[in-house]
Amino acid sequence: MTTPLYAIPGAPATSAPGVTEAAGVAPPRTVAQVLAQSQVEAVLDELDRDLVGLKPVKQRIRDIAALLVIDKLRLAHGLAAATPSLHMCFTGNPGTGKTTVAMRMAQILHRLGYVRKGHLVAVTRDDLVGQYIGHTAPKTKEVLKKAMGGVLFIDEAYYLYRPENERDYGAEAIEILLQVMENQRDDLVVILAGYKDRMDTFFQSNPGMSSRIAHHIDFPDYASDELMAIAERMLAGMAYRFAPEARAAFDEYLARRLQQPHFANARSVRNALDRARLRQASRLFAERDRVLTEADLTTLDERDIRASRVFAS
Amino acid sequence: MMTNPTGRLTQGQFSFLPDLTDAEIALQVEYGLKKGYAWSVEYTDDPHPRNTYWEMYGMPMFDLTDAAGVLAEMKECRKTFPHHYIRLMAFDSTRGIESIAMSFIVNRPAREPGFRLVRQEGVGRTMRYTVQSYATDRPEAERYGA
Numbered sequence: 001m002t003t004p005l006y007a008i009p010g011a012p013a014t015s016a017p018g019v020t021e022a023a024g025v026a027p028p029r030t031v032a033q034v035l036a037q038s039q040v041e042a043v044l045d046e047l048d049r050d051l052v053g054l055k056p057v058k059q060r061i062r063d064i065a066a067l068l069v070i071d072k073l074r075l076a077h078g079l080a081a082a083t084p085s086l087h088m089c090f091t092g093n094p095g096t097g098k099t100t101v102a103m104r105m106a107q108i109l110h111r112l113g114y115v116r117k118g119h120l121v122a123v124t125r126d127d128l129v130g131q132y133i134g135h136t137a138p139k140t141k142e143v144l145k146k147a148m149g150g151v152l153f154i155d156e157a158y159y160l161y162r163p164e165n166e167r168d169y170g171a172e173a174i175e176i177l178l179q180v181m182e183n184q185r186d187d188l189v190v191i192l193a194g195y196k197d198r199m200d201t202f203f204q205s206n207p208g209m210s211s212r213i214a215h216h217i218d219f220p221d222y223a224s225d226e227l228m229a230i231a232e233r234m235l236a237g238m239a240y241r242f243a244p245e246a247r248a249a250f251d252e253y254l255a256r257r258l259q260q261p262h263f264a265n266a267r268s269v270r271n272a273l274d275r276a277r278l279r280q281a282s283r284l285f286a287e288r289d290r291v292l293t294e295a296d297l298t299t300l301d302e303r304d305i306r307a308s309r310v311f312a313s
Numbered sequence: 314m315m316t317n318p319t320g321r322l323t324q325g326q327f328s329f330l331p332d333l334t335d336a337e338i339a340l341q342v343e344y345g346l347k348k349g350y351a352w353s354v355e356y357t358d359d360p361h362p363r364n365t366y367w368e369m370y371g372m373p374m375f376d377l378t379d380a381a382g383v384l385a386e387m388k389e390c391r392k393t394f395p396h397h398y399i400r401l402m403a404f405d406s407t408r409g410i411e412s413i414a415m416s417f418i419v420n421r422p423a424r425e426p427g428f429r430l431v432r433q434e435g436v437g438r439t440m441r442y443t444v445q446s447y448a449t450d451r452p453e454a455e456r457y458g459a
Contacts, residue, residue, distance in 0.1 A: 149379025
């Protein structure tokens with residue numbers, strides 16, 4: 001290509017990189033200066049505030065943010081800084097916040113300056129894999145194109161590969177995915193999510209996938225005090241609150257529920273709260289002539305919690 | 314032709330300018346996406362000005378947010394048809410408009426032989442005129458030394 005005869009305002013400088021930067025502000029020399037120019041700290045604070053627990057996740061995001069800051073400082077010295085591979089894999093038990101974190105990750109990476117647009121495209125197997133020969137490749141490519149400039153989130157990623165059916169089209173989707181993950185690292189961040197054991201089998205049969213993902217993050221189960229904090233946050237979000245005795249009852253509920261099978265962490269908490277809301281509603285519904293104050297309408301009573309099936313046994 | 318001294322095909326936007334670089338194309342695509350247009354890639358080796366419908370390279374790309382997807386498709390098309398004309402088109406799906414809002418050529422053959430003027434004598438002393446591309450003397454896919 002010949003050099004353009006004209007300049008487009010806002011165009012990435014192709015001929016003389018660095019000229020525009022030098023013309024603006026002086027290149028930063030310290031971490032504090034970079035932090036002042038970017039939103040990194042605000043992002044990290046918000047993350048700490050909004051998510052309960054999840055130590056390893058927060059630590060990894062902090063590392064990624066730190067790399068960004070150091071890269072900016074390196075750039076000021078003229079040192080090369082290639083974009084790191086940011087593809088991630090979230091594994092963990094049900095309800096540990098994999099999907100929630102992935103949804104926020106697009107926003108976080110955008111504000112850290114790693115992705116250009118910061119939108120999230122959430123897909124499952126159905127959106128990637130076609131139903132007949134020749135259907136899969138266009139379908140996968142279309143999804144990838146939509147996700148460019150943002151984050152592609154593949155929930156339950158292990159369904160992509162079905163070892164029991166060797167004619168399954170999932171392998172084709174994986175192949176295209178790998179190619180784009182490798183070649184267009186600047187354009188797209190892929191996040192896979194799934195249960196730990198099944199993802200391990202998935203990676204065993206697709207070693208290429210495992211090695212192309214730089215960040216394997218395991219989501220730990222929540223401790224009971226963390227679950228309590230999550231419950232209160234959820235209630236606050238729905239404009240409800242616990243009565244003091246109800247809080248104690250819910251604490252006991254959690255302790256009992258943890259012993260039972262199929263406990264799905266935050267998801268179980270949400271379901272329990274939803275059921276408590278139902279009970280509160282029918283309790284209030286029964287008293288036809290009573291004038292209901294705002295406190296009545298927003299408070300979950302001890303009875304609403306104690307009526308749970310968990311206390312029956 | 315005096316009106317087109319460079320002998321280059323002048324269809325669509327920017328066709329009198331030097332070829333856009335990929336970065337400049339990305340900016341145009343980005344502009345279109347911000348307006349909510351759907352981009353598509355088309356190619357042909359018949360440069361006649363009345364050849365409106367070029368061959369589609371894949372489906373039009375709806376619901377894109379970033380130019381990278383369009384650029385990737387365009388590069389793929391360039392790889393497949395290096396000696397063809399390739400253009401990007403932006404479709405505005407707003408109700409009542411529903412037509413192409415932007416269109417420009419992003420790839421052209423190295424040598425563009427141009428058009429000849431064809432005269433046909435009609436009834437009496439009338440003359441009918443048309444243009445014909447020198448390139449189309451050869452069959453499809455063999456034009457432009459492909």
